[in-house]
Amino acid sequence: MQALKKPYDIHQLENGSIISPKGFAADGVHAGLRYAKKDLGIIFSEVPAQSAAVYTTNVFQAAPLKVTQESLAQEHKLQAVLVNSACANACTGNRGLLDAYQTREWVAKKFGIPDHYVAVASTGVIGEYLEMEKMKKGIQMLKPAASKQHSNSFETSILTTDLVTKSCGVETTIDGKKVTIGGAAKGSGMIKPNMATMLAFVTTDAAVEDGYVKQALKEITDDTFNQITVDGDTSTNDMVLVLANGLAGNNPLSPKHPEWQKFLAAFKMVCEDLAKKIARDGEGATKLVEVNVEGAANDEEARKIAKTVVGSSLVKTAVYGNDANWGRVVCAVGYSEATVLPDQIDIAIGPYWILKNSEVQAYSEEAVTEYLKNETVVIQIRLNVGNGTGTAWGCDLTYDYVKINASYRT
Structure with missing residues (x-):
């Protein structure tokens, strides 16, 4: 990672978020999983995006992680990410796994995309089942759009004990094209990667060759999300997920691209910003x-x-x-x-x-x-x-x- 210390022309966006890159939209609604707060959110890309994820190292991986791993295994592409709070759907056996598959199917049907273009994520109490009727109704309520209001709704919907929402974004130029990277995250307690009770989502309109989104994510995660800790506990659920939809129009990135290191530097800036915000919002933290x-x-x-x-x-x-x-x-x-x-x-x-x-x-x-x-x-x-x-x-x-x-x- 020493190459990332070179200065690059990368600009922090004042109101950067997961919808800052071209072609991304989001939403969050109150489905009734929580008493009053928003509890179900979605990220949606206009086109299938090259995608990759890293997951908790806890051996009790929750059902949503298994379903998301299966989705990514087919084409390394995603178009929608569904996230619920209030219920982790962890340690819920075969029923929990079937419920995760069902929510994936409902999202795919609603947006007219293949099942394996959908990732699912959950956060909340371990050992409780998803309330499926509320999930089904909530999915139908989701209307993703590329507005700050909608991105704020998503950021709010994924919180548990967090005190604040967490988002950021940067932009740079690659091949003469403006490339944007945005992110959103939640995390407050049980933070000790690799990974922890945190969900982080990074979107970019950069074009990246198949397989290299995963390489970039692994490299950056070691220096950012894997370097935060709040309380020494590692959760069952959580992950960092990256989607690159290519709508910026640059030549596909790989380590052979002359501006690969510049892309990594911008990517790292987003991940480090989110990681620090998670650490700062540790449960009860003042510093x-x-x-x-x-x-x-x-x-x-x-x-x-x-x-x-x-x-x-x-x-x-x-x-x-x-x-x-x-x-x-x-x-x-x-x-x-x-x-x-x-x-x-x-x-x-x-x-x-x-x-x-x-x-x-x-x-x-x-x-x-x-x-x-x-x-x-x-x-x-x-x-x-x-x-x-x-x-x-x-x-x-x-x-x-x-x-x-x-x-x-x-």
Whole structure:
């Protein structure tokens, strides 16, 4: 991923979303799965789109994931994505699988497309069955359109304990054609990829050769969605799904294309933005925590250390309490199982270097405490072992996290 550090002419869209690329529409409705809030959403492409997904590593994969994997296996193309909240349709046995197939069939029939051009996704309580009559009625209510109102409706419909919707978009030029990439996501708790209780959807009008959407997604996911953690739990359901419909009119992208790295940089920008928004919206969170590691033996070890530190409950509670307890950072680095030379580590909290070559520096405890009150806290770690770099994102751990999860089903 080092090539992505090269600057490219990529512009962040002020109101970017999944409908920003050409040919995409969305909608979200209240089907009755939840008491009052929107709970059923759809993304729709005018034409079949080259598609790929990555999934939770939890061995109890929910029924919608199995159906979506089957859809993608046939042509690597999708045209519609149906998402419901309130019910995960996980650990529901054969009935849950049949229900997922049925919802796929209803969507395909409504929009006049083959069944395997439809993906399905669910999020919510595990072990409960979908209310199929409500699903059927809700699907008929969906009227996807390319308006901000409709994209907002979709973003709202997929939320569970999230406090805010999450979307973004960027644009760039490839082969002289404007190419746009947009995204939407949900995720607040049970966030510890690979993947976690998160659903992320990325749309683009870029033309990409068959097979290379998957390659790009896997490469980018390792540096973005797989580098966030909220609470150390990995869910049964969730995935990142990408659709590329080719309507921008560029020459099909692949690693042989001269602007492939530019496309990857734009793609990464969207995924990183969504990942950070998920981490920031962790259940009960008040702060985004970013851990940057340099000088590791390799990039893989750097990412591992960064994720270990940001996932440490002791580090997270220290950040919440504005406590400059850097010993907790050192402790997490030490049990990360990465290559560490204990006598030559540098650690900074924000702009304040506390350790250099493992020697405590003169620093102001009061200044560090004041820095920790910011909404974004950055911890920097230099291992001075090699050239590996990595970043991870998480959040602080608060009293409200316990309150939210103690009453999740009530």
